[in-house]
Amino acid sequence: xxxxxxxxxxxxxxxxxxxxxxxxxxxxxxxxxxxxxxxxxxxxxxxxxxxxxxxxxxxxxxxxxxxxxxxxxxxxxxxxxxxxxxxxxxxxxxxxxxxxxxxxxxxxxxxxxxxxxxxxxxxxxxxxxxxxxxxxxxxxxxxxxxxxxxxxxxxxxxxxxxxxxxxxxxxxxxxxxxxxxxxxxxxxxxxxxxxxxxxxxxxxxxxxxxxxxxxxxxxxxxxxxxxxxxxxxxxxxxxxxxxxxxxxxxxxxxxxxxxxxxxxxxxxxxxxxxxxxxxxxxxxxxxxxxxxxxxxxxxxxxxxxxxxxxxxxxxxxxxxxxxxxxxxxxxxxxxxxxxxxxxxxxxxxxxxxxxxxxxxxxxxxxxxxxxxxxxxxxxx
Ligand code: GDD
Ligand code: MN
Numbered sequence: 001x002x003x004x005x006x007x008x009x010x011x012x013x014x015x016x017x018x019x020x021x022x023x024x025x026x027x028x029x030x031x032x033x034x035x036x037x038x039x040x041x042x043x044x045x046x047x048x049x050x051x052x053x054x055x056x057x058x059x060x061x062x063x064x065x066x067x068x069x070x071x072x073x074x075x076x077x078x079x080x081x082x083x084x085x086x087x088x089x090x091x092x093x094x095x096x097x098x099x100x101x102x103x104x105x106x107x108x109x110x111x112x113x114x115x116x117x118x119x120x121x122x123x124x125x126x127x128x129x130x131x132x133x134x135x136x137x138x139x140x141x142x143x144x145x146x147x148x149x150x151x152x153x154x155x156x157x158x159x160x161x162x163x164x165x166x167x168x169x170x171x172x173x174x175x176x177x178x179x180x181x182x183x184x185x186x187x188x189x190x191x192x193x194x195x196x197x198x199x200x201x202x203x204x205x206x207x208x209x210x211x212x213x214x215x216x217x218x219x220x221x222x223x224x225x226x227x228x229x230x231x232x233x234x235x236x237x238x239x240x241x242x243x244x245x246x247x248x249x250x251x252x253x254x255x256x257x258x259x260x261x262x263x264x265x266x267x268x269x270x271x272x273x274x275x276x277x278x279x280x281x282x283x284x285x286x287x288x289x290x291x292x293x294x295x296x297x298x299x300x301x302x303x304x305x306x307x308x309x310x311x312x313x314x315x316x317x318x319x320x321x322x323x324x325x326x327x328x329x330x331x332x333x334x335x336x337x338x339x340x341x342x343x344x345x346x347x348x349x350x351x352x353x354x355x356x357x358x359x360x361x362x363x364x365x366x367x368x369x370x371x372x373x374x375x376x377x378x379x380x
Contacts, residue, residue, distance in 0.1 A: 001032045001033045002033070003033060003034065003035060003084065003085045004033045004034065004085055004086065004087060004106065004110070005029070005033060005034040005035075005085050005087050005088075005089060005102075005106055005163075006034070006035050006036075006037060006080075006083030006084060006085040006087070006088045006089070007025065007034060007035070007036045007037070007088075007089045007090075007091060007102075008036075008037050008039065008076055008079035008080050008083060008088060008089065008090045008091075009021070009036060009037070009038050009039070009079070009090075009091055009092070009093045010038075010039050010040075010041075010072050010075040010076055010079065010090075010092070010093070011038050011039065011040045011041075011043060011047045011051075011093045012040070012041050012043050012047070012070075012217050013043045013044065013045045013047060013214055013215075013217075014043070014045075014047050014093040014094055014213075014214055015043065015045045015046050015047045015049075015050045016045075016213035016214060017093050017094050017095055017212075017213050017214060018038065018047065018050055018051055018054070018093060019050070019054065020095060021093055021095055021099070022036065022054065022058075022061065024095070024099045025099050025102070027099075028099045028100050028102050028103060029102055029103060029106075032060075034060065034085070035060045035061070035062070035083065035084070035085065036060060036061050036062070037062050037063075037064060037079045037082055037083055038051045038061070038062070038063045038064070038079075038093070039063075039064045039066065039075040039076065039078055039079040040063060040064070040065050040066070040075075041066050041069055041070050041071070041075060042065060042066060042067050042068075042069075045214075047093075048063050048065040051063035062082070064078060064079060064082055066078070068299065069298060069299065070297070070298050070299075070300065071178070071179070071180070071297075071298040072160070072180070072181045072183065072217075073176075073177070073178050073179060073180055073181060073182065073183040073186055073229075074178040074179075074298065076090050076183045077173065077176060077178050077183070080169055080173070081173070085166070086165065086166050087106060087109050087110070087163060087164070087165060087166065088163065088164055088165075088166060088169060089102065089105065089106075089162070089163040090160065090161070090162055090163075090183060090184075091119075091160070091161050092160055092161070094211050094212075094213070094214055095209060095211070095212065095213075096208055096209045096210070096211055097119060097160070097161040097206070097208070097209075098119070098206040098207060098208075098209065101119060101204050101206045102163075104204050105117040105119065105162075105163045105202075105204050106163065108163075108202040108204065109163060109164075109165060112202065113200060114200050114201065114202040115164065115165050115167075115168050115196070115199045115200045115201065116162065116163070116164045116165075116168060116187075116188075116199055116200070116201050116202075117162060117163045117164070117201070117202045117203070117204055118154055118155075118156060118157075118159050118161075118162045118184065118201065118202070118203050118204070119156075119159055119161035119162060119203075119204055119205075119206045120154075120155045120156035120159060120203045120204065120205055120206070121156050121159070121205075121206070121207075121208050122143075122155040122156045123155050123156075123203055123205040124205060125205035125206075126156075126205030126206055126207060126208075127205075127207050127208070128207065128208035129207075129208070129209065129210045130210075138222075138223070139158055142158050142182075142226055143156070143157060143158055145230065146158070146182075146185055146230075148230065148234070149185070149189040149192070149230060149233045149234060150185075150188050150189060150192065151192045151197065152188070152198060152199060152201060154188065154201060154203065155203055156203070157182075157184060157185045157188060158182060158184070158185065159184055160181070160182075160183070160184065161206070162184050164187070168187070168191065168196060168199070169187070171191075171195065171196055172187055172190040172191050172196070175190045176190050177190075177228075177229055177232040177233065177236065177241075179225060179228045179229045179232055179241070179298075180222070180225030180226055180228060180229045181218065181222055181225055181226070182226065182229055185229065186229060186233075189233045190233075221293075221294075221297065224294055224297075225297065228241050228245065231244065242295050242296075242354075242358070243351075243354050245291075245294055245295040246291060246295050246350075246353075246354045247350055247354075249287055249290045249291055249294065249295065250287060250350060250353070252286075252290075253283040253284075253286055253287040253290075254283070256279075256282060256283050256286050257279045257280065257282070257283040258279075260275075260278060260279040260282045260283070261275050261276060261279040264278060264279065280321075281314075284313065284314050284317050285310065285314075287313070287317070288309065288310050288313040288314070288361075291313075291357070291362075292306070292309065292362075296362040299362045299363075301361075301362070309361045309362070312357070312360050312361045313357050313361045316352075316353060316356040316357050316360060316361065317353050317357070319352070319356075320349040320350070320352040320353040320356070321349060323345075323348055323349060323352055324345040324346060324348060324349030324352075325345060326345075327344060327345045327348050328341045328342050328344060328345025328346075329341075329345075331344055331345070
C-alpha cells in the first residue's frame, strides 16, 4: 500500500507518551499507509532516544532532533518539509488530540475533496474537560482576534490538530512566519494571500482530552508569541517583527537608563560620568535579558552561553552607541537640524545593534557549536 498520510508530531519532553501514541495511531489507521515524523527540540527527558529506539524497528517512524532551537510552529514546518505523503497531519504527542478522528479527517480530503481539515473543539460534538476560566478566556480572546488576519471563519483557528493537502503546504510554506505556537493560524493567514482562495475547509469535532503524563509547555509567554505572529501577519511585510520587538525593548531601555541616571545623580550624588556609565550598563543588561526572553525566544541562551551572549551584546551595543554619536555629530556639524541629526544617529545605532547581535549574540554561535570538535576520520 502506498503512503497516504504523513503525521507530524512536535515534541518537547514527551518520552512517556510516544509509545502509547503510536499504538493508538496504528489502532486508528491500520498498519500501513502512514508515516510519523517526530520533531523534538532536544528534550532533556530523552524523547529523541525513545523515538529512535522505536524507529530502529519500525520504518514508519522517524525523528528530527533540533539542537539550540525551540518553537512549536517551526518544528511543525520542518517536520512537514521532511515528509513525503500527499496528505499531511499535525497533532500533539501528549494524547490530548483524539486520534480516532484521523480516518474521518483523511476521508474528507481524499473523498470529499477538502483542502484542509481542522479538528475543532468548538463545534457540536467537540469540547474539552475542565479548563480553568483564565485559559478558556485566553483561548476565546485569541480566537476572536485571529479573525483580523483570516478571510474564512473557522471555529477553532487555535487548533493544533489538522490535516492538509501537500499542495496547500507547498504553496504557503515560503511565506509562513513560523513564530510561536499557532501553526494552523499561520497557514490560514498565509493562504489568504496565495492563489489558494477559497480553501475548502472541513471541520471535524473532537473532545480535547486532559493530559496524563508530562506537562503543558504553554506559559504566560504564549500571549507575546501570539502578538508576534499577528504583527508579522499584518505589518511584517514592511518591518521585520523582530526588529520591531528589539526597538520597543530599546525604547524601554532608554527609560530605564534615565531612571538610573537621575537616581544616581540627584538621589545618590554620584558624578555624571559614573552615573552615566552605570545607567548605560544597567540599560544594556536590561535590553539583553528582555531580548533573550522575548525577541529571540526561539534561540534563548542559557547557562554559560547566556554570559557569553551578554558580553557580545554589550560590546556590539557599545560600538552602536559610538556610531550613533559619531553620525549624529557629523550631521549636526553639517547643518542638519539637531532633532533630525539625533534621530538619524539613533536609527543607525539601532539597526547596527540589531544586525550585529542577531548575527553574533543569537546567531552564528549556535552554528559553530554544531561543528564537530575534531575533523571526522577519513573514509577508508
Ligand atoms: N518541538 C517542539 N518544540 N515541540 C513542542 C514545543 C517546542 O518548543 N512546545 C511544545 N511542544 C509540543 C508538545 O510536546 C506537545 O506535543 C505539543 O507540542 C503541544 O504542546 P502542549 O504544551 O501540550 O500544548 P497545550 O496542550 O497546552 O496546547 C494545545 O492546545 C492548543 C489549543 O488551545 C496544543 O494542541 C496546541 O497546538 C493547541 O493550539
Ligand atoms: Mn497538550
